Amino acid sequence: MTQLSRQPCEACRKHSPTVSEAEIKLFKPEVPEWRIVKRDGIMQLERAFTFDDFRQALAFTNRVGEIAEAAGHHPALLTEWGRVTVNWWTHKINGLHRNDFILAARTDEVAK
Numbered sequence: 269m270t271q272l273s274r275q276p277c278e279a280c281r282k283h284s285p286t287v288s289e290a291e292i293k294l295f296k297p298e299v300p301e302w303r304i305v306k307r308d309g310i311m312q313l314e315r316a317f318t319f320d321d322f323r324q325a326l327a328f329t330n331r332v333g334e335i336a337e338a339a340g341h342h343p344a345l346l347t348e349w350g351r352v353t354v355n356w357w358t359h360k361i362n363g364l365h366r367n368d369f370i371l372a373a374r375t376d377e378v379a380k
């Protein structure tokens with residue numbers, strides 16, 4: 269499989285299926301630092317990134333915003349002094365789509 273972050277996002281429609289167990293087994297190893305959590309009954313990918321101060325946390329937040337805008341797919345972002353918590357899920361299907369794994373992989377790339 270080509271590197272997850274390089275894969276194109278696919279159009280996600282209202283009735284698109286959520287990721288299967290088999291897809292999770294395929295994709296999750298490519299984003300090992302992310303947890304699959306359930307928030308408000310919705311499966312999400314979540315990771316907290318730490319930084320030396322607020323300015324660096326904010327700069328990372330904006331980099332994630334840029335990749336989200338480029339993909340037309342957006343996370344929940346909690347930006348604090350020294351930490352940014354990122355949650356990816358697909359609103360249209362109230363759950364996880366392959367796009368969320370792709371964007372999580374891209375998020376890791378802009379954290380470096």
Ligand SMILES: C[C@H](O)[C@H](O)[C@H]1CNC2=NC(N)=NC(=O)C2=N1
Pocket residue numbers: 340341342343356357358359360361
């Ligand atoms: C109209 C707009 O493209 C859609 O609402 C997009 C925007 N960004 C999105 N982001 C996420 N995470 N899920 C969506 O379903 C979604 N839909």
